[in-house]
Amino acid sequence: MPTASRRGDTPPPRTGSSEIEILRGFLDYLRASIAAKVDGAPEPQVRTAGTPSGTNLLGLLNHLTFVERSTFLGDEVTDWQATFQAAPADSVADVVARYRKTGERANEVLDGCTDLGAPVPRPWPESPAPSIRWALTHMIEETGRHAGHADILRELIDGATGR
Numbered sequence: 001m002p003t004a005s006r007r008g009d010t011p012p013p014r015t016g017s018s019e020i021e022i023l024r025g026f027l028d029y030l031r032a033s034i035a036a037k038v039d040g041a042p043e044p045q046v047r048t049a050g051t052p053s054g055t056n057l058l059g060l061l062n063h064l065t066f067v068e069r070s071t072f073l074g075d076e077v078t079d080w081q082a083t084f085q086a087a088p089a090d091s092v093a094d095v096v097a098r099y100r101k102t103g104e105r106a107n108e109v110l111d112g113c114t115d116l117g118a119p120v121p122r123p124w125p126e127s128p129a130p131s132i133r134w135a136l137t138h139m140i141e142e143t144g145r146h147a148g149h150a151d152i153l154r155e156l157i158d159g160a161t162g163r
Contacts, residue, residue: 012029013026013028020114020132023140024107027139027143028107031100031103035061035096035100037151037163038060038061038092038095040092042158045057045158050157055084056153057153058092058095059083059086061086062085062095063146065083065099071135071139073105074122074124110136116131116132116133117131118132119131119132
């Protein structure tokens, strides 16, 4: 059993009172939590399946990068299952940096959005887009769900706990 290390828990964010401030605040909080959970995880365990389905810590963050790019930036993903594996040449630092950069790009898109009922802006208008409210809620759910998986996988790898 790995030696346990404990990081302090970061409490949920104190956000502004508007709906968009609350949704964006919680998404940013979850983004930071899962990136921190993956950052510094040791090779090759970070790529090793922790479940019979093949789920691995680095793959979770890689997948979330694709979900963010699809949801907020309009990228098309043709093989969602493949997104659960990082490329062999990608280091942990590469995947974490790409995820953080994608979140920054998504936030740049969201910075110009004030109407939560409006569709997420798309680079090509003929492409259907969900409402900003739906997209934010979906990303909070998706990121929170995978952050829970990441908590368990990281603890199994090296005993690290905390947010």
